[in-house]
Amino acid sequence: MILPQAVLNGVIEGCTYVQLALSFVLIYRTTRFFHLAHAAAYTVGAYLFYGLVGAWKVPLLLAVPLAIAGAGALGCAMELAVYRPLRNRRASSLVLLLASLGLYVVLQNLVSLFFGDNTRTLREGTVREGMLILGARITGSQVANVCAALSFVVGVWWLLRYTRLGRTVRAVSTDPELAVVRGIPVESAILLVFSVGSALAGASAILMAYDVDLTPTMGFQPFLMGVVAAIIGGIDSIPGALFGGLFLGLALNLATLFLPTQWQDTIAFGVLILFLLFRPQGFLGTSLRRVTV
């Protein structure tokens, strides 16, 4: 009874990490810097959804796309207002990382100015018992979470592989300078990955909005786990995000069989350190950035 439940919980939790890892990888493989403010896209997506559904009573069918679009728009705004000007000044990835840190701090505090620091929740009524599958319980929203993770991975993979826009993005990821030489619109490709990546983070937040409480800092922890999952999977690999997320979710949940849950951070970041040391390219990553002389 306990083991199947731990495995199932691991898969479900892993699916959230898959979504975040995927959205992060999409941005990272194109821009090559750690976009920390990505956590804010998650938070803002959740709060927008809360505002639309909880306060303004917008119907669900309208609120979901609106909140996702809002998160995507936030991603575009960050790129246009901060990252693009910085890139034009030839800022290094460290400078971009520090700027994204500033951006995250600003956005997190804007959220708490507008919505307050109090915990918000969309949960109502009693918790229903989930369905019984292979000796483990699963709820409707968890099924949706798993389906969303799989469809995101397939969707992003298809987008990059078989569409014209996707080819542009891949060209920019492979070699930005060569892409410029070939007349590929580099800036609009980057804008595209920011909007799609941030929208995915927003969608992931909405999927969790009924299961977790909303706080202005809610985005940081899942974002970190998403990054850890992305590195485990191979930071520039789309299928890697799937493996990394599921691996991390399973590792964390199987560990609860032996260790109290408050040690989850230690396990997750311990796994990260082990990967950084022994397999920095992750499961499926192709290349590790080499030292340039």
Added chain:
Amino acid sequence: MNYLLHVVVLVGLYTCLAASLDLLVGQTGILSLAHAAFYGFGAYTSAILSVRLGVPFVYGVVAGMAVAALLSFVVSLPSLRVHDDYFVLATFAFQMISFNILNNWTALTRGPLGIAGIPVPVIFGWSIRSRFGFVALTALFAVFACVVVARITAGPFGRVLRAIREDEVFAQALGKNTLRFKVVAFAVSAALAASAGSLYAHYITYIDPKSFTVMESILVISMVIIGGAGSRWGPPIGAAVLVTLPEALRFIGLPDPVAANLRQIFYGTLLIIMMMFRPRGLAGRYAFKE
């Protein structure tokens, strides 16, 4: 008046932290997100020693520095081999694990309850109680950290660190064991951060893990960057600016929660603006390169 002196003590504490971090960020060109962890190790070591065993302040400080330097090897020996972003991530992971341990190893650290009733420092039979005494003591610590960093960077050791910053492969080609230099610099930096931690613990007389989160690391990094990485006056200037300006916002008369948010927004915006228009900082000579 007491409040003013409190601000001065804070500036001194953060000068100590920023100066020690600058040895890594400004001089060696490696970014560490684990500075708050070492700050915390210093605070916890001397707090636990003095509360449980009655060890005097001076020995507590030395013990804290030793613990931090030893633990710094845990991060630096394996992870300074990996590069750039990966090293930043490794220090970040170390920071998260450290906080997790301070928060959960309740038998040793009392976890989220924190450690209360830490005695005030007694130095050679003279106990420091007044704010003026603390200002003097903090100044001593800040000057000590700045002088240690200045002495290191002025000598041949510092020259190698700067060579690593400019071009590590080239420094290796000259036969320098760059890993060794980076590991030593990391340990010195960690030990100096720990000394600030001990002072903090005995000044506030109460510590809990929340003071040593990754946000604290980020604050110190912002000080180094905004003041100017790799310059003698950068860290003190950055510490002074980031401690006093947000404190000044207190007097505009906003309600407390709003003021706290605005302070954070202010310093986030400042960081972005600095990155855009003056990435080398107020007093700095060196801008981050690729």
